[in-house]
Every structure is written in structure tokens, then in C-alpha cells.
Amino acid sequence: MQCIETIAEFRAARRKIPYLGLVPTMGFLHDGHLSLVKRAKAECGAVAVTIFVNPMQFGAQEDLERYPRDMPRDLALLDDAGVDLVFAPTPAIIYQAGFATRIDVGAIGTVLEGASRPGHFAGVATVLMKLLNIVQPDRAYYGQKDGQQCAVIRQLMRDLDSPVDMIVAETVRAADGLALSSRNVYLSDAEREAAPVLYRALQAAQTMFDQGERSAESLRAVMRAVIAGEPLAMLDYVSVADFDDLSECDRIEEPAMASIALYLGQTRLIDNLVLNAEATIA
Incomplete structure (x- = not known):
């Protein structure tokens, strides 16, 4: 497994893989993430995972700094799961000096989570399109647990004519029904x-x-x-x-x-x- 931080190095590694599945994450992985990795590996042969806590999707009063992180544990889990590539950039790599673009997803981003977290889905859409452009997967895998996010991404893929196949898997739950998060x-x-x-x-x-x-x-x-x-x-x-x-x-x-x-x-x-x-x- 290769863990890569820079865009140029990742693209060089990506060119060697004919068909690739992607699981985008913010890290601190759990069995829900790993179920997506397992499915991507089975269906695509090769799988990449991104680990990036995206500052653009956190509001001023939200938990960016205390969001849980454990990169060594995450990498060990992904290595055991047979992941081929991990892209783990810093914010400075994703949002270089002078970065100014945001994707407005329209009305679907202003209700539910969007009403409680203004600007959240602009941040989600913007970073996702950057990651898809960098990784260039054939398929990308998401969990239905983040249901509104999945709806936003479906619209985004349709509106921007993305060639990436979007796969949504059912929510993974603990024995008592709590969705893993x-x-x-x-x-x-x-x-x-x-x-x-x-x-x-x-x-x-x-x-x-x-x-x-x-x-x-x-x-x-x-x-x-x-x-x-x-x-x-x-x-x-x-x-x-x-x-x-x-x-x-x-x-x-x-x-x-x-x-x-x-x-x-x-x-x-x-x-x-x-x-x-x-x-x-x-």
C-alpha cells in the first residue's frame, strides 16, 4: 500500500492502475468505511482511499479542531484491507494560496443539514470534485448514512456530467441500531x-x-x-x-x-x- 501526500505523486501512481474504485473519507475509520473498501476492492480490483478532514465544510462553531484523527490506526486498517493507494493531503495542498472557488449546489444544499450548517454542502461539493479530479476513479463509493450528502452528490455528478460511477451502500449499524459514525x-x-x-x-x-x-x-x-x-x-x-x-x-x-x-x-x-x-x- 502506498500512502501519498502530493497530487503529482498520486497521479503518477494512479496511471499504473487500469481500473480504480475510490472511498472518500475524513479518516478515523470504522466498519462502515471498511465495508465500502471491501466492496470497492471486490468490484474494481484496486481501491484508493482519501483521508482528508475538509476545513471548507465545517462552520465557525463546529468541531474541526477536535474532529477525531488517528492516521497510524487508519493506515494499518487500510493496509489489512488490501487498499492500493491512500491519498492523505494537507489542507495547504488541497487549498493552495489564492484558492477562491466554491461549488453552489442550489436548493438541495439549503435544507435539513444545509439549514443547520450553512455553506456545508458547498464545502462538500468543492472538495469532492477536487478529489475526483485528482484521483480519477472509475467508481466512487459512499454510505447511505449521510443521506443528504448522497443526494447532493447524485445531483452534482448529473449536473457536471461526471464520468465516475456513484455507488451508494446501505448504512452499517451497531448491534443496537446506531449508525456507525x-x-x-x-x-x-x-x-x-x-x-x-x-x-x-x-x-x-x-x-x-x-x-x-x-x-x-x-x-x-x-x-x-x-x-x-x-x-x-x-x-x-x-x-x-x-x-x-x-x-x-x-x-x-x-x-x-x-x-x-x-x-x-x-x-x-x-x-x-x-x-x-x-x-x-x-
Whole structure:
């Protein structure tokens, strides 16, 4: 496995690989990331992983400096997983002096996470396009856990005519249903015990949907009720939105994404399930 920091060196190594899968990450890897690596390796033969904590997608009051990092551990895990290339640039390499470009993803970036974190998806879209241009993969792999991010990336790939195939894999969860996330490390023991309330709330909406409920507001109401039963949880939003453009639904006729964001102490967690999901996740 080669771990590379500079763009020129990475491009030289990339030219030797005929077909490449990419797993973009911010590091502090968990089994969700590794499941994407395993799939990319199986489907592409060769796989690259990027490790870059992107300052452009963090707001002024967010956790950039305390975001968990453990590069030696990450590299050991990726080596064991058979990764071929790791691109781990510094911010100065990605954002050289005078860098001024941002990608505006439009309305889809202003709702849900975008409303709570203004500018976040401009940062995500900008760094992703830079990484895709540097790595030039044939396929790129993402997890449905970051559901809005996946919707933004689908639009980005379509609007900019990217040749990279986008593969979205189902969310990887702990035994109690909590979606795996690097930020879970912030949770206290009591907060970690409370955290599966996200998944319970989503499951409650899924159950109602499976029983024939099509009113999006009824599904939002049951999710709010489940969250309200957990004293440690402070709700940010619940949503039942169109799978593609994330506009809020009145009735569910097409695939929709039920999603939740909440705080446990200082830690913000997100999760989602796709309703009426036939053929929406590759």
C-alpha cells in the first residue's frame, strides 16, 4: 500500500492502475468505511482511499479542531484491507494560496443539514470534485448514512456530467441500531446508551409506512414522539422528503427519505431510512 501526500505523486501512481474504485473519507475509520473498501476492492480490483478532514465544510462553531484523527490506526486498517493507494493531503495542498472557488449546489444544499450548517454542502461539493479530479476513479463509493450528502452528490455528478460511477451502500449499524459514525466517539456512556433512539424513531416511521400510512406528517409525528421519549435527546429536525430533491413530502408516492438530526449533549447525530426504496440504493 502506498500512502501519498502530493497530487503529482498520486497521479503518477494512479496511471499504473487500469481500473480504480475510490472511498472518500475524513479518516478515523470504522466498519462502515471498511465495508465500502471491501466492496470497492471486490468490484474494481484496486481501491484508493482519501483521508482528508475538509476545513471548507465545517462552520465557525463546529468541531474541526477536535474532529477525531488517528492516521497510524487508519493506515494499518487500510493496509489489512488490501487498499492500493491512500491519498492523505494537507489542507495547504488541497487549498493552495489564492484558492477562491466554491461549488453552489442550489436548493438541495439549503435544507435539513444545509439549514443547520450553512455553506456545508458547498464545502462538500468543492472538495469532492477536487478529489475526483485528482484521483480519477472509475467508481466512487459512499454510505447511505449521510443521506443528504448522497443526494447532493447524485445531483452534482448529473449536473457536471461526471464520468465516475456513484455507488451508494446501505448504512452499517451497531448491534443496537446506531449508525456507525466517527463522531460516536464523543458520546458519554449515558449518551451512547440513549443514541439508538434515532433508529427506533426511524423504525417507527418505517413500520407505519409498511402498514399503509402515506401521510408524511403522520410519519414525522411518530418520529418526534419517539425522540421526545428520550430525555437526553434534543431534536434538531425530523424530515420526510423526496428522495431526489429533498423537498418535504405531503404524501409518499415515490421514494422518500425519512431523516432525523438531534443532539446528545454536545454531539450532533444524523440518521435516515429510505421509504418506498425499490432500486434507489445500488
